[in-house]
Amino acid sequence: MITVRTVAEARAWALARRAAGTSVALVPTMGALHAGHLSLLRHARRASGAVVLSVFVNPTQFGPGEDFARYPRDPERDGALAAEAGADLFFAPSVEEMYPGGTEVMVDVGRLGAVWEGAARPGHFRGVATVVAKLLHATMPDVAVFGQKDAQQVVVVRHLVAALLWPVRILCAPTVRAEDGLALSSRNAYLEAGERAAAPALAAAIAAGAAAVAAGERRPTAVEAVVAEALAREPRLRPDYVAAVDAARLERPPLLQGRVLLLAAARAGRTRLLDNACLEVGPDACRAALP
Ligand code: AMP
Numbered sequence: 001m002i003t004v005r006t007v008a009e010a011r012a013w014a015l016a017r018r019a020a021g022t023s024v025a026l027v028p029t030m031g032a033l034h035a036g037h038l039s040l041l042r043h044a045r046r047a048s049g050a051v052v053l054s055v056f057v058n059p060t061q062f063g064p065g066e067d068f069a070r071y072p073r074d075p076e077r078d079g080a081l082a083a084e085a086g087a088d089l090f091f092a093p094s095v096e097e098m099y100p101g102g103t104e105v106m107v108d109v110g111r112l113g114a115v116w117e118g119a120a121r122p123g124h125f126r127g128v129a130t131v132v133a134k135l136l137h138a139t140m141p142d143v144a145v146f147g148q149k150d151a152q153q154v155v156v157v158r159h160l161v162a163a164l165l166w167p168v169r170i171l172c173a174p175t176v177r178a179e180d181g182l183a184l185s186s187r188n189a190y191l192e193a194g195e196r197a198a199a200p201a202l203a204a205a206i207a208a209g210a211a212a213v214a215a216g217e218r219r220p221t222a223v224e225a226v227v228a229e230a231l232a233r234e235p236r237l238r239p240d241y242v243a244a245v246d247a248a249r250l251e252r253p254p255l256l257q258g259r260v261l262l263l264a265a266a267r268a269g270r271t272r273l274l275d276n277a278c279l280e281v282g283p284d285a286c287r288a289a290l291p
Contacts, residue, residue: 022049026141032186061127195268201234220244
C-alpha cells in the first residue's frame with residue numbers, strides 16, 4: 001500500500017491504474033477505522049481492481065460546537081488496518097490540500113440535505129457533498145463505496161453525482177454491528193459505560209418499527225410511534241428524530257410502500273447515535289394485517 005498526501009499524487013496514481021485498464025474504487029472515511037470501514041474496503045475490493053482509502057476529517061461537515069477538534073485521530077493505526085484489509089492507496093490529505101481556496105465554493109444539495117439529519121445538523125450535508133465532490137475529483141474512481149449506516153448520506157451522494165452528471169457508481173454496503181446490535185461508529189469511543197449499555201436500544205427500537213411494518217402496519221406515523229415508544233423505554237437515550245420515509249426522496253408517504261427507510265437518531269450523553277433500517281414493502285404485504 002502506498003500512502004500519499006497530495007491531490008496530484010492521488011490523481012496520478014488513479015489515472016495510471018485506469019490507463020492500464022484497472023477500475024478504481026474509493027472508500028472515503030474520516031479515519032479511526034473500525035470493522036464497518038473494513039467491510040466497505042472488502043466491498044470495494046470485490047467491485048474494482050484498485051482500491052483507494054481516503055482518511056480526512058472534513059471540517060466543513062461539523063457544526064459549531066460539534067466534535068471536530070476531539071474527533072478520534074490515529075493515522076498510524078488506520079494505515080496498518082487499511083494495508084491489512086487490502087487498500088492499495090492510502091490518501092490522507094491536509095485541510096489546506098483539500099480547501100486550497102478556502103470555503104467560498106461549496107456544493108449545496110438542496111432539500112435532501114436539509115431534512116432529518118440535515119435539520120438536526122444544519123450545513124452538515126453541504127460539507128459532506130463538498131468533500132465528496134473534492135475526493136471524487138482527486139481520486140477519479142469508477143466506483144465509490146459508502147455505508148448504509150449513514151443512509152441519508154448515500155441518498156445525498158447519489159443525488160449529487162446524478163445532478164452533476166458524474167460517471168461514478170455509488171455502492172452502499174450493509175451496516176456492521178456489534179454483537180448487541182449497536183452500529184459500529186468511530187464516535188462510539190466517546191460513550192461512557194452506562195451510555196454504551198443503553199446505546200443498542202436505538203437499533204432495537206428501529207427493529208420494533210420494522211417488525212410493525214412486517215406485521216402489516218403501513219402508516220408512517222404509526223410506525224414512527226412504535227419506534228419512539230420503544231426508545232422511550234431507555235431513559236439514558238434522548239431521541240432526536242424518528243422518520244419512516246420513502247428511500248429515494250426521504251419524504252413521509254401517505255402509506256409505506258416500495259423501498260422504505262426507518263431513520264432514527266438519539267443522544268447518549270454528549271454523543272449522537274444514528275441508525276436506520278432499509279425495508280422492502282411489497283404491494284400486497286398489507287394483507288398481512290387482515291385476519
Ligand atoms: P466515517 O468515517 O464515519 O465518515 O464513515 C466512513 C464511511 O464508512 C461512510 O460511508 C459510513 O457510512 C461508513 N460506515 C461507518 N460506520 C459503518 C458501519 N458500522 N457499517 C458500515 N459502514 C459504516
